[in-house]
Structures are given as structure tokens and as C-alpha cells.
Amino acid sequence: MPPVSELAYLVIREGSKWTDVFRLVSGESVTIGRAPTSQIVLKDERCSRSHAELFMAEGQWTLRDLDSRNGTVIGEQLVKGDRALSPGDVIRIGHSQLVFVHDLSEAFSDAGTVIRRPAGDAGQSAQPGDAAESVLDTYDPTTITHRRGQTRFLESTVEEDESGISRMGRAAAKLCRLAFELGKAPDAVKLADLALAGLFEGIEVDAGALLLLPRDFQGEPTGSDLEVIASHTTTERRYHRVASFLATTVMREREAVLARNIMGDSSLGSRDSKGVIHTTSVICAPVRQGDRMLGLIHLYSTDADRVPDPDDLEYTLAVAETVAVALTNLNRRQELAENLHQVKSENVQLRERLGVESEIVGQSPGMKQVTEEIARAAASRATLLIRGESGVGKELVARAVHYSSPRGKNVFVCLNCAALSEDLLASELFGHERGAFTGATDRKIGKFEAAHLGTLMLDEIGEMSIGIQTKFLRVLEGHPFERVGGNKPVKVDVRVIAATNRDLERDVTEGRFRHDLFFRLRVLEIVVPPLRKRPEDIRELAIYFLEKFKAETGRKIQGFTTGAMEELLTYRWPGNVRELKNVVERAVVLCCGGAVEQEDLVLTNLSTTGDTAERGEPGKDFAPCSLSDVERSHILATLNHTGWNKSRTAGILGIERSTLDRKIRRYCLAEEHGPPHR
Structure with a gap:
């Protein structure tokens, strides 16, 4: 007798559709019947509750008919007693067909395996070849596997028995309620929590998660591209991420999978920190919008007594398709909100641009030189360092450079380095991932990403700590960076403008500022003169601010008295243009007559x-x-x-x-x- 392979399988068909691939384990018997307690359950009226049994006898797999009412047929011969099985044998029980093979590549490999019904049996011959090829291409042959491309919940008519209608009716009602809840979800995390809660109500699984691809993902997705949005468990064990092979296969084939009896199978189950696979059964369903993959739902059980069935697969796929609709609508709402925010930002930028063009006031030689330097700097992509005392208008100069440059149509982002601690500054600059630190409930992009294709101004750059300076320098040199708590490189195209009122040369000498960063920032430099060194601009600036605040407040003020203007012209202006602006604003509020008096000026x-x-x-x-x-x-x-x-x-x-x-x-x-x- 030829040696028997340790691997043996039953490829099972019901009517014209294949359903399962069942692994036969040496030393274990397998019962076939309509009863739920059977290892292989056939929903066929002509199948007895306990119809047949497979077991190993004398080194061969043997089929025994258990006195079934309608009998068991191999080929066209009725089985009486025990019958040894050979590779390629086709077992027919009612309208169901089971093919016995040692190698799945042998299943449905030739025309001889197409089942010929006995004369007078008015049924159509099964054509299982295409389905078998899908099995071979996709799934590991060590499991019971169900596949579904579309859920029956969405079909217009479903033929079921009375109990099936009752169960599907209840499931459809739950699905309807869940759809309403998902439609109101404010974000993807809440949506995922609601979907998992709905699944765990009716499916006997121990853990699960909703995993999504990035919104801007392009190309063929793999398991490593997925991000866990939310996960649930009913045991003390934490959720284990879906196996990469299973996730990649489900997303490639766009079909949901139910796999059982997968203990020790690393292609379908995930290992814990000790390398052990606890998973016994798994459901994995694609979340898709048409042909575009959005993610998948992953559910699994670690208890051999809690085994999901094909109806659970149907419900999971229905939830996945409902999630896809809700997620698509959520993404559209978010895109609309982002577009609205962008339009508002562009509107603000246009207003700021008009303001920049009008607020650079002054005809002194010093300001004319600054204006010329702004024009030269705007034509370059080089890093710019703006220096000057507090209040001279360094941010105004930076905005003028940005709006005069080719990047002027894109975003201008400003960040004050002195206003944040080192940790918060790192998060603001480079962004952070969800869970990177306490309170980081969502992923947040940093100022560098927000300023992509635009300009990032860093005010008071001299207050930046040495630790942040090191990472900042790498980004300036064109290297990608990682968000706080992340490991994926992010590369941006940003022009950096830095501003400071500190003596950076002295800070470099004293070790408070990196010399290489200093030289990298100082490719171009604009020094804004203090107001006391351009007194000829004071009158023009004062009148400009007076007109501005008159328009804002509706005050009817004719101008400055001679004494008031003389006071403004002789004052030293330690706060520079900012102080002059504040003094004039205060004077407009305090003025009681038709002109600003000397007493209205608070210096x-x-x-x-x-x-x-x-x-x-x-x-x-x-x-x-x-x-x-x-x-x-x-x-x-x-x-x-x-x-x-x-x-x-x-x-x-x-x-x-x-x-x-x-x-x-x-x-x-x-x-x-x-x-x-x-």
C-alpha cells in the first residue's frame, strides 16, 4: 500500500458554490451531517442529522455512512459500510459535493471531477474549477475557510428557512440601528468604536479592531500600511494585530474571510510577545469604497468553544460595507471642512497681504534699504534671518518676503519659539502621533507639515533649546523628520524664515546656540532698524495708525496737535513701531477733543x-x-x-x-x- 500523506482535505461544495476547505487531522474523526454538533455542517434537506463519518483506518482515510436516510454516493456508487478514500474521490450527500484530496492543487484539476448527476436528477452540473483556483491562490490550506465578496444582507431577496429569516431579520434590524449611529460619528475613532460595539453584540469573538489606510494612500496596500483606529477585547489579553498575510490577501482579493481551526498558523493568526499564537478562529472583512480599499475589520477568537459561523461572516461583511459608507461620508465632511478652512485661510492671507503691503510705512533711507532687501530675498529660496529689536516689525518683513515670493499663494505659518516649553515646541514643530504622550488623543501635524510648499517663520529663534536646534538643523538640511512618537519619515518643502532680537554671535560663543545652525540660518539676512534711528518715519507712521484706529472706532479726530506731534518726534521709542502703534491706539480711545493732545499720549x-x-x-x-x-x-x-x-x-x-x-x-x-x- 502506498504511503499516505499526512495532509488530507475535503473541498466542500453546496449546489453550484464551493464553501469550505476542511483539513483532516490524522487520529481525529470527522462527522458530517445537518446537526449543529457535526464538524462539517451541511444545510441540505437530503442530508441526515448524523449522515457520515471520516476516520483513519489502517493508514487510509475511510468513509462510513451512518445509516443515513438518503445514502452517501462516491462517484456513482452508493456507499455501504466502510469505504477507503482515494485522492480525487467525489463524495455526494444530497446536493452537496465533497472532494477528497491530499494536495489542494489536485482539487477540481480535471473534467473528471465535475459531478455528473444520476439520470433523472434535474440539476445543473457544478463547475468548481474557478473557485478552487481562488482557494489555491489566496489561502493557506490548513483551515476551514469561507469567503464572501458581497453580503446577503444587501441582496433584494434571500431564500432562507424560518429560523434563518428570524436570525437575519434581527441582524438586519441591528445593522439598521448601527448605520444611523455610524452616520452621526464625529470622527474615525468614534466610528470604529461604534462599529466594534455592534459586532461584539452578536458575534462570539474575543478581540477585534478596525484598521484603516491613510486617507491619501496610493498603490496596492499591504498589512503594514494599516493603522489600528480602535480595538476591543473581552479577555485580559490585549488585541493582537492582524497577520500581514491575511490582511494583504483580503485587501488584494476584496473578499471577506472566515477561517477556523487555525491554531499555530502564523499566516492567519498573530503571535503574542512570547511568540505564541492563541487565535483559533478569525474573521477578516474588507472595508472598501467601490474598488478603493479603505481598511478592514479584524475579529478573532482564542476559545475553541467560541467559533464564529458563516452567518457571522455575513454580518461582519455587512457592517464593513456600512462602515465604508459612513467613513466615506465622514471623509467628505472632513474634506469640506478642510476646504472651508483653506478658503478662510486664503481669505485671511489675502487680507494680511493687503495689510503687509500697506503697513510697511516709511521713506527713510533705512526703510528703503529694507524694502530693497525684501525684494531680493523674495526671489530666493534660501533661509532668511531677520534681526532687529523687539517691536520693529520683523514678522511684517517676513510676511512681505513670503507674499512677494513664488510661494506667496501658499500658506504662511508663524510660531513663537519662546512661548512654549521644549517638549511642546517639538510637538508644535514636528507634530505627534496618537498616544505619543498624555493627552495626545489624535494625530496632529506640526508646523513644518502645515507649511508644506509655503513659508514657516520662527520668531525668537534664539530661545530654542539645544536639543530642538539639533533636530531643526537636520530638517533645514533637507532630511526627513519623524513626528513625536512616530517612526515614519516625513519630508516637506518649506522655506524657513527666522527672527530674533538676541545677539546670536554672543550666544554661539557662550554655547547657547549651535554655530552650524547659525550659519545655516544666516544665508540671507535683513536687519530692521529701530524707530529711533529713522525718526523721519515717525510722523508718517503716527498718521497711518491714527487713520486706521479712527476707521475701527468711528472716532472723528482731525489729527495731532503740534505739541502732541512734537512729543512723538522727540520720544526715544524703546518699544519701536509696536509701542508707537499702541500709544496711538490708546490716544484715540482717550482723546476727548477734535485732535490728539499731548496729554492723551502715555509714554x-x-x-x-x-x-x-x-x-x-x-x-x-x-x-x-x-x-x-x-x-x-x-x-x-x-x-x-x-x-x-x-x-x-x-x-x-x-x-x-x-x-x-x-x-x-x-x-x-x-x-x-x-x-x-x-
């Missing part, structure tokens, strides 16, 4: 950087001291004057609130003096 005694004399009180004795001491004293006096109202103090000083906070920390004002108790 400070703060010295300006580089001044050799103070604007002190008449007759007060001069006491030499450092500029830091003067600044510290003046900030403290202004804080006390405003009752430690930092917003008012920053407005009076002509600086940003974040700059004031930094100076309070630098001079330890809060620790030594602190705000008054209220």
Missing part, C-alpha cells in the same frame, strides 16, 4: 538699547548703573503701577506678553516682590 521712561543717557526726571542726580538694572527697575515699577496686570504692563512697555513673562523670570521679580494679594 514711558524706559531707556532704549544703546542709549547713553536716560530719559530721567529733571533735577534728579545721575547714578551710573547697567541697562539690566534700569530695565529691571522700570518693569517692576510698571507692574506695580498696573497692579501686576501683565497684559496692561506689556502694552505699556511695548513688548509681547511672553517676553514680559520671560523678563519677570529672568529678574526674579515674582519671587522677590510678587503680585499684591487681592
Whole structure:
């Protein structure tokens, strides 16, 4: 007797459709019948509840008819007693056909396996070849496998027995309720949670997840391209990601799969951290929009007594198709929201562009030089460093460069490096993945990605920590970066404009700023002169701001009195253009007459950087001291004057609130003096 292969299978057909591939395990018997307790259940009226049995006898697989009412046929011979099986034998039970093979490549390989019905049996011959080829191309032959390309829930008519109609009716009702819930989901995570909750209500599985492809994914997807959006488990074991082979196959074939008896099969089950495969049964259904794959639903059981059946596969596929519709609508809503946001952003940018063109005011030689440098810098893609004291209009210059450049139609993004801690600055610059840190509930793109094809301005670049400088330098040199908590490289096309009021050369010497980053930023440089060095622009700027705030407030003010204008022209403007703007705005509000009086101007005694004399009180004795001491004293006096109202103090000083906070920390004002108790 020739040796018997350890592998043997039954390829099962019902009517004109193949349904299962059943692996026969040596030493185990297999029962066939209509009863749910049978290993192979045939839903055939001519099949007895316990119809036949397969077992190994003397080294051969043997079929035994269990006194069935309608009998068992191999070929065209009725089986009586035990019958040894040979490869290629076709077993017919009612309208069902089971082909016995040792190698699946032998199943339905020739015309001889096409079942010929006995004379007088008015049925159409089965043509199983195409289905068998699909099995061989796609699935590992160690499992019971069901496949579905479309769910019966969406067919107009379904022929079922009374119990089937009852079960499908209940499932259809649940599906309808779930569809309404999915349609109201605000995001993909909530949608995934709702879908999994609906699946776990009616299917006996232990774990599952909804996995999606990126919205902009192109090409043929594989298992590694999927991202787990949400997962559920009913046991203490955590969810294990779908096997790459199974995911890739389901997405390639666009068909849902039910696989049972898969213990130890790494192509269908996933290994845990110890390398053990606990999965016993699995359902994997594609989520697709037409021919475009969106993702898949993955459900599995680790309990041999909790085995999903073909009806569970039907319901999972129905949920997957419902999820696809809801997800498509959600994506469309998000795209509409993004397009609306983009249109609003473009509208704001156009307004800002008009504002930039009108707010670069001044005909002094210094401003004419800045305007010429803006034109030259706009024609280049090189990194630009804008230097100047606080309040001179560095961001205005950066916007002018952007809107005058070929990137002017794209986005302009600005970030103040001094306003954030090191960790938050990294997240803002490079983005983060969901779960990267506490509170990171969603993936967020950083400023670099947001500024793709546009311009990114980094204000107060000198406040950036050394750690962030290193990663920032790599991006400037054209290297891709990774989001915080991510491992996928992200590459962007961004022009960087940096601005600072610090002495970067001194910071480089003292080790607070990387010398290579300094040279990389300083490819082009624009130095914006302080307002005190271009006094001829003060009158024009004051009139411009007066007209602007008159239009905003509706005040009917004719202009400045001679005394008021003289005060503006002789003042040193330590806060530069920003301070002048704030002074004029305050004067418009305080003015009680037809013109701005000298008394309406609220100016400070703060010295300006580089001044050799103070604007002190008449007759007060001069006491030499450092500029830091003067600044510290003046900030403290202004804080006390405003009752430690930092917003008012920053407005009076002509600086940003974040700059004031930094100076309070630098001079330890809060620790030594602190705000008054209220």
C-alpha cells in the first residue's frame, strides 16, 4: 500500500458554490451531517442529522455512512459500510459535493471531477474549477475557510428557512440601528468604536479592531500600511494585530474571510510577545469604497468553544460595507471642512497681504534699504534671518518676503519659539502621533507639515533649546523628520524664515546656540532698524495708525496737535513701531477733543538699547548703573503701577506678553516682590 500523506482535505461544495476547505487531522474523526454538533455542517434537506463519518483506518482515510436516510454516493456508487478514500474521490450527500484530496492543487484539476448527476436528477452540473483556483491562490490550506465578496444582507431577496429569516431579520434590524449611529460619528475613532460595539453584540469573538489606510494612500496596500483606529477585547489579553498575510490577501482579493481551526498558523493568526499564537478562529472583512480599499475589520477568537459561523461572516461583511459608507461620508465632511478652512485661510492671507503691503510705512533711507532687501530675498529660496529689536516689525518683513515670493499663494505659518516649553515646541514643530504622550488623543501635524510648499517663520529663534536646534538643523538640511512618537519619515518643502532680537554671535560663543545652525540660518539676512534711528518715519507712521484706529472706532479726530506731534518726534521709542502703534491706539480711545493732545499720549521712561543717557526726571542726580538694572527697575515699577496686570504692563512697555513673562523670570521679580494679594 502506498504511503499516505499526512495532509488530507475535503473541498466542500453546496449546489453550484464551493464553501469550505476542511483539513483532516490524522487520529481525529470527522462527522458530517445537518446537526449543529457535526464538524462539517451541511444545510441540505437530503442530508441526515448524523449522515457520515471520516476516520483513519489502517493508514487510509475511510468513509462510513451512518445509516443515513438518503445514502452517501462516491462517484456513482452508493456507499455501504466502510469505504477507503482515494485522492480525487467525489463524495455526494444530497446536493452537496465533497472532494477528497491530499494536495489542494489536485482539487477540481480535471473534467473528471465535475459531478455528473444520476439520470433523472434535474440539476445543473457544478463547475468548481474557478473557485478552487481562488482557494489555491489566496489561502493557506490548513483551515476551514469561507469567503464572501458581497453580503446577503444587501441582496433584494434571500431564500432562507424560518429560523434563518428570524436570525437575519434581527441582524438586519441591528445593522439598521448601527448605520444611523455610524452616520452621526464625529470622527474615525468614534466610528470604529461604534462599529466594534455592534459586532461584539452578536458575534462570539474575543478581540477585534478596525484598521484603516491613510486617507491619501496610493498603490496596492499591504498589512503594514494599516493603522489600528480602535480595538476591543473581552479577555485580559490585549488585541493582537492582524497577520500581514491575511490582511494583504483580503485587501488584494476584496473578499471577506472566515477561517477556523487555525491554531499555530502564523499566516492567519498573530503571535503574542512570547511568540505564541492563541487565535483559533478569525474573521477578516474588507472595508472598501467601490474598488478603493479603505481598511478592514479584524475579529478573532482564542476559545475553541467560541467559533464564529458563516452567518457571522455575513454580518461582519455587512457592517464593513456600512462602515465604508459612513467613513466615506465622514471623509467628505472632513474634506469640506478642510476646504472651508483653506478658503478662510486664503481669505485671511489675502487680507494680511493687503495689510503687509500697506503697513510697511516709511521713506527713510533705512526703510528703503529694507524694502530693497525684501525684494531680493523674495526671489530666493534660501533661509532668511531677520534681526532687529523687539517691536520693529520683523514678522511684517517676513510676511512681505513670503507674499512677494513664488510661494506667496501658499500658506504662511508663524510660531513663537519662546512661548512654549521644549517638549511642546517639538510637538508644535514636528507634530505627534496618537498616544505619543498624555493627552495626545489624535494625530496632529506640526508646523513644518502645515507649511508644506509655503513659508514657516520662527520668531525668537534664539530661545530654542539645544536639543530642538539639533533636530531643526537636520530638517533645514533637507532630511526627513519623524513626528513625536512616530517612526515614519516625513519630508516637506518649506522655506524657513527666522527672527530674533538676541545677539546670536554672543550666544554661539557662550554655547547657547549651535554655530552650524547659525550659519545655516544666516544665508540671507535683513536687519530692521529701530524707530529711533529713522525718526523721519515717525510722523508718517503716527498718521497711518491714527487713520486706521479712527476707521475701527468711528472716532472723528482731525489729527495731532503740534505739541502732541512734537512729543512723538522727540520720544526715544524703546518699544519701536509696536509701542508707537499702541500709544496711538490708546490716544484715540482717550482723546476727548477734535485732535490728539499731548496729554492723551502715555509714554514711558524706559531707556532704549544703546542709549547713553536716560530719559530721567529733571533735577534728579545721575547714578551710573547697567541697562539690566534700569530695565529691571522700570518693569517692576510698571507692574506695580498696573497692579501686576501683565497684559496692561506689556502694552505699556511695548513688548509681547511672553517676553514680559520671560523678563519677570529672568529678574526674579515674582519671587522677590510678587503680585499684591487681592
